[in-house]
Amino acid sequence: MTKYDAIVVGAGHNGLTNAAYLARAGLKVVVLERNPWIGGAAVSRELHAGWIYSNCSYVCSLLRPEIFRDLDLSRHGLQIVPYGGGVTFLQNGDILGAYTDHDVQRREIARHNPRDADAYHRYSIDVMRQCRFIRPLLLRTPPDPTSFRLRDLREMLFLGKEFAKLSEAVIYDTLRFYTMSIADYLGEYFESDAIKARFSGSGIIGTALGVYSPGTAYVLLHHYMGEVDGSSGAWGFARGGMGAVSNALGSALKAHGGEIRTDAPVERVIVRNGKVRGVALANGDEINADIVVSNLDPKRTFLKLMDEKDLSPAFLKRAKNFKIRGSSGKLNIALDGLPEFPALGRDNPLRFGDMHFVDSLERLERAYDDWKSGTWSKDPYLDLLIPSLTDPTMAPPGKHFMSVFVQYVPAKIHGNDWTDADRDGFRDTVLDQIARYSPNFRQLIRHVEVRTPRELENEVGLTEGNIFQGELTMDQLLFNRPFPGYAQYRGPVSGLYMCGSATHPGGGVMAAPGANAAREILLDLRRPNPVPEGWTDD
Amino acid sequence: MTESQRVIIVGAGHNGLVCAAYLARAGRQVLVLEAADQVGGAAVTREFAPGFRVSACAHLLYLLDAGISRDLDLAGHGLKLARGSLRTVALAAEGEHLVLDGGRVAAGPLGAADGAALAEFHHRMQRFARVLAKQHNRRPPRIAGGGRSELMAAALLGFDIRRLGRDDMREFLRIAGTNIFDILEESFASPQLKGALALDAVLGTNLGPRSNNSMLTLLHRLSGNTAPGLPVGGMGAVTAALAAAAQRAGVTVRTSSPVVRITLAGHRVSGVELESGETLAAGTVVSNADPVRTLLTLVGARHLEAGFAQRVHHLRAKGTAAKLHLALDRLPEFSRLAAEQVGERLVIAPDPVYVEHAFDHSKYGQSSTAPVLEITIPTVHDTSLAPAGKHVLSAVVQYAPYIAGTGADADARRSQFLERVLAVLETYSPTLRQHLIAAELLMPADLEREFRLTGGHWHHGELALDQFLMLRPVPGAAQYAMPIGGLYLCGAGCHPGGGVMGSAGGNAARAVLAAERSR
Numbered sequence A: 001m002t003k004y005d006a007i008v009v010g011a012g013h014n015g016l017t018n019a020a021y022l023a024r025a026g027l028k029v030v031v032l033e034r035n036p037w038i039g040g041a042a043v044s045r046e047l048h049a050g051w052i053y054s055n056c057s058y059v060c061s062l063l064r065p066e067i068f069r070d071l072d073l074s075r076h077g078l079q080i081v082p083y084g085g086g087v088t089f090l091q092n093g094d095i096l097g098a099y100t101d102h103d104v105q106r107r108e109i110a111r112h113n114p115r116d117a118d119a120y121h122r123y124s125i126d127v128m129r130q131c132r133f134i135r136p137l138l139l140r141t142p143p144d145p146t147s148f149r150l151r152d153l154r155e156m157l158f159l160g161k162e163f164a165k166l167s168e169a170v171i172y173d174t175l176r177f178y179t180m181s182i183a184d185y186l187g188e189y190f191e192s193d194a195i196k197a198r199f200s201g202s203g204i205i206g207t208a209l210g211v212y213s214p215g216t217a218y219v220l221l222h223h224y225m226g227e228v229d230g231s232s233g234a235w236g237f238a239r240g241g242m243g244a245v246s247n248a249l250g251s252a253l254k255a256h257g258g259e260i261r262t263d264a265p266v267e268r269v270i271v272r273n274g275k276v277r278g279v280a281l282a283n284g285d286e287i288n289a290d291i292v293v294s295n296l297d298p299k300r301t302f303l304k305l306m307d308e309k310d311l312s313p314a315f316l317k318r319a320k321n322f323k324i325r326g327s328s329g330k331l332n333i334a335l336d337g338l339p340e341f342p343a344l345g346r347d348n349p350l351r352f353g354d355m356h357f358v359d360s361l362e363r364l365e366r367a368y369d370d371w372k373s374g375t376w377s378k379d380p381y382l383d384l385l386i387p388s389l390t391d392p393t394m395a396p397p398g399k400h401f402m403s404v405f406v407q408y409v410p411a412k413i414h415g416n417d418w419t420d421a422d423r424d425g426f427r428d429t430v431l432d433q434i435a436r437y438s439p440n441f442r443q444l445i446r447h448v449e450v451r452t453p454r455e456l457e458n459e460v461g462l463t464e465g466n467i468f469q470g471e472l473t474m475d476q477l478l479f480n481r482p483f484p485g486y487a488q489y490r491g492p493v494s495g496l497y498m499c500g501s502a503t504h505p506g507g508g509v510m511a512a513p514g515a516n517a518a519r520e521i522l523l524d525l526r527r528p529n530p531v532p533e534g535w536t537d538d
Numbered sequence B: 001m002t003e004s005q006r007v008i009i010v011g012a013g014h015n016g017l018v019c020a021a022y023l024a025r026a027g028r029q030v031l032v033l034e035a036a037d038q039v040g041g042a043a044v045t046r047e048f049a050p051g052f053r054v055s056a057c058a059h060l061l062y063l064l065d066a067g068i069s070r071d072l073d074l075a076g077h078g079l080k081l082a083r084g085s086l087r088t089v090a091l092a093a094e095g096e097h098l099v100l101d102g103g104r105v106a107a108g109p110l111g112a113a114d115g116a117a118l119a120e121f122h123h124r125m126q127r128f129a130r131v132l133a134k135q136h137n138r139r140p141p142r143i144a145g146g147g148r149s150e151l152m153a154a155a156l157l158g159f160d161i162r163r164l165g166r167d168d169m170r171e172f173l174r175i176a177g178t179n180i181f182d183i184l185e186e187s188f189a190s191p192q193l194k195g196a197l198a199l200d201a202v203l204g205t206n207l208g209p210r211s212n213n214s215m216l217t218l219l220h221r222l223s224g225n226t227a228p229g230l231p232v233g234g235m236g237a238v239t240a241a242l243a244a245a246a247q248r249a250g251v252t253v254r255t256s257s258p259v260v261r262i263t264l265a266g267h268r269v270s271g272v273e274l275e276s277g278e279t280l281a282a283g284t285v286v287s288n289a290d291p292v293r294t295l296l297t298l299v300g301a302r303h304l305e306a307g308f309a310q311r312v313h314h315l316r317a318k319g320t321a322a323k324l325h326l327a328l329d330r331l332p333e334f335s336r337l338a339a340e341q342v343g344e345r346l347v348i349a350p351d352p353v354y355v356e357h358a359f360d361h362s363k364y365g366q367s368s369t370a371p372v373l374e375i376t377i378p379t380v381h382d383t384s385l386a387p388a389g390k391h392v393l394s395a396v397v398q399y400a401p402y403i404a405g406t407g408a409d410a411d412a413r414r415s416q417f418l419e420r421v422l423a424v425l426e427t428y429s430p431t432l433r434q435h436l437i438a439a440e441l442l443m444p445a446d447l448e449r450e451f452r453l454t455g456g457h458w459h460h461g462e463l464a465l466d467q468f469l470m471l472r473p474v475p476g477a478a479q480y481a482m483p484i485g486g487l488y489l490c491g492a493g494c495h496p497g498g499g500v501m502g503s504a505g506g507n508a509a510r511a512v513l514a515a516e517r518s519r
Helices: A013-024 A065-070 A102-112 A114-138 A150-164 A168-179 A182-187 A193-204 A243-255 A298-304 A313-321 A361-372 A420-435 A453-460 A512-524 B014-025 B066-071 B112-136 B147-162 B166-175 B180-187 B191-202 B214-222 B236-248 B291-303 B306-313 B352-363 B408-428 B444-451 B503-518
Strands: A003-009 A029-032 A045-048 A051-053 A080-083 A086-089 A095-098 A235-238 A259-261 A266-272 A275-281 A286-294 A328-335 A354-356 A381-385 A400-407 A445-451 A496-498 B007-010 B030-033 B045-049 B052-055 B081-083 B088-090 B098-101 B104-107 B252-254 B259-265 B268-274 B279-281 B284-287 B321-328 B345-348 B372-376 B391-398 B436-442 B487-489
Touching (some): A003 A013, A013 A029, A029 A286, A045 A445, A051 A400, A086 A193, A095 A193, A102 A114, A102 A193, A114 A150, A182 A193, A193 A354, A193 A361, A193 A381, A235 A243, A243 A259, A286 A512, A328 A420, A361 B352, A381 A420, A445 A453, B007 B014, B007 B268, B045 B436, B098 B191, B104 B112, B112 B147, B147 B166, B180 B214, B191 B372, B236 B252, B259 B291, B268 B284, B291 B487, B321 B408, B345 B408, B352 B372, B391 B408, B408 B436, B487 B503
Parallel strands (some): A003 A029, A003 A286, A029 A259, A086 A354, A286 A496, B007 B030, B007 B284, B284 B487
Antiparallel strands (some): A045 A051, A086 A095, A266 A275, A275 A286, A328 A400, A328 A445, A354 A381, A381 A400, B098 B104, B259 B268, B268 B279, B321 B391, B321 B436, B345 B372, B372 B391
16 A cells, blocks of 8 residues: 555545645655546536536635646646626616626716716725735734744734735724624725625625625625736636636646556545544545645544544534535526626626626625524525536536625525525525526526535535635634644644645635645645745735 | 814714713813713613603713723712612513512512522522623733734733633533523523523623624623613713713813814824814714724715725624603503512513514514513602602513605604504503603614614624624724724723723723834
């Protein structure tokens, strides 16, 4: 039996990134994946003949450009095609367009509310400032504020210096931004409810909080801090679907000599004398390594793969109380043609972007109330895209693939597991909302894949179907992510590491957690460290 | 002494009186102007029906700063507790009530695991609350641009957190920004216990148990470190003692003198103008009015830098707490509650989901269909408040969102809500209505009118992380001095916030004196 230097459990984008860096540093690495395919939640799957679905994650912006370049992902086949703009359909028949061109966007906002057009200018600058503040922190390991180790003190000092670079007023704005609700934050800029609804969507996607819940303003950053081709805040499609990201990472990993084994579900992490010794597969095989890196969420890693006796009661409590709440679902739809949206008009370029149908904060908040009471939103927030308009490889000629992200969808219905009847009810709620704005939509539907938290959990392995591997609230951010005292990618047992989105800097197809974890592992091994650190652009 | 050396304090609330007393003791000539015909602001005892008196807003004393109380010898000026250390009775519609005495279960249905968890939770929260308590009588530090003394002050705050020790510090940093709902779910099984604790966290706030920040509000509530008590003669007795102490120190207090404008000469205050037209000159004006009223009404936005005015305009200060006063012809009975328990602090918040649901209505501008209540019957301990044998029931009721305006609509809203509140009370005390002589419900709009609280918010502004410490009331004005020469704020809108505490008043007085020294 061969012995590896490191085993990565789970071939999500972070697991692959982590393994690629370890392989590049000369380690003998294997990635073990439960499914017959790699990618975790960043996959492209042909679930209806001729159509490729990005059936979980569907758009790309956050992938760190340093990693993209460093692992030479273009050479491994990854191409990101930017898409522009979007549209919110209003109840009064009008639309609110979203444009990437700042001046065009201002004119469109002015059409709805002239004062909000001025506010938009201020808003863009202020949000961009927050993005600039956070970006240097993404590819860094969070310091432990309780530690007196030199490295932690240095990192705390670094954070302090980053803060000190801002003016006093901006520091206060930053503190407030991190603690406010998205509704209150937008309320300081805008008057128009439709405009606030448009921007607040980014504060709740993937999050079990409402627009009025303090802490949601920060979530906005997870949709703004990315870029495509150096264009800040821009979003794009990975050509061929999000699986292209995972495939490129997998290819980079193999190019550096790493291995990937699919259909290899890990049953348990082997610990002997307080040290990790490898993993046992479901088929009984044991694979040895002194380093095991888990790409899974903490609940799976610690409560399912590990023996309780290897963990302290306090640590187990942390794992049990980790907030990883299912709050979203998805519909992937194969269409026989392009649906018409009369309010938008046939040739409006906004159709290339995201379409939203919720035009007020109250509707968004009520959607959250449904979640709180244990059911899917009856008037949900949809983020609808037709990727095949931009990337024709996703569907046969003349046909289209529609991706519909749905917020809010609870992990359980009134405390019970999802049934197929629930799933159908949920599907109809979503299709009805779209059909209200597109009369020929229903006739064009050829196939619908419905993904509730149940499907996301069973197939992808995300507990409760939480897309960020854990809520992005202050109690689970930075040095608190996933748990206080364990934010530096090291697990509670020697040789065990974490590299998923449940670690800093959190969710989104960013690959930063995977890279950061690799840096820590190589640091422990005292190896030369090829992992980029900090912010290299600007 | 010239008039320019005089200090005028606008509003004789508890913080205004504390500030006045400290300034007078430091030798300043201090004049307090109060709009109402009695001192006290919102900390007053009010006759709401002939012979029946009650604390008009806050009805429990638990945050009053011990140092201020000692400094000003409030006991010597007549402040006495009718009853200290009230227990909390979490009323159950069916089954046994749960009686809590701090972190201990005095009676009621609570499993051993929950009992042990409660003791641990209570002690931990006490330790965390002490970190906040240490900040009460300090000026919040500026984070940048303030020089070495500010950096030292910020470091001191960091040091207080650090001194908790590693485990506690980690837990503090984890929970300080989170919500009570999740923490309760982590810690306890009993819905009754969780309901009562959830209520503690959200009382007086525009938050539901699931809203982040509700741990902070709980810690703020606990930071007085004393169990709630009832002053003899109601809350008015606290401010009466403060007024007596202030007058002893040489302060002049004028009631029935509403200030309509803070006058400026250039970019400095020159005094105030009263509703009567009378103008009074002063070199320093300290406002105990809320920040919005002080800056946007009394000073006027046109005298403020636009960005600053904007911040004040966006201060979140919409009240959701109403106050219920009932005059009763006998001591009310609560089902399955022993008569000697009726005088404790009674809460109606059967479980945290109930509390959250009550909050949900307020998000959309509606009053709760099933409100939550914090009830006291002060006449059990203090017979001076009602005619012999009769009783007063006082309750903080949530949620009744602030809706501006008076008139028929407001009256309809009030009577509809009163009906709902009485219906909820009747589930626990079926015979209540038979003993009812008079009822008064003060909605946030009524509180705004009666006590000149903008938005009817008891705390002059939400207590939340974005309006806390150096961000309270607004960034750039968190050190009591406003950006107009000689103008200060001293009320609950400033650090450390609401509750009958007095610390804001004391801190403001120190800020006034420090500014004089550095001039």
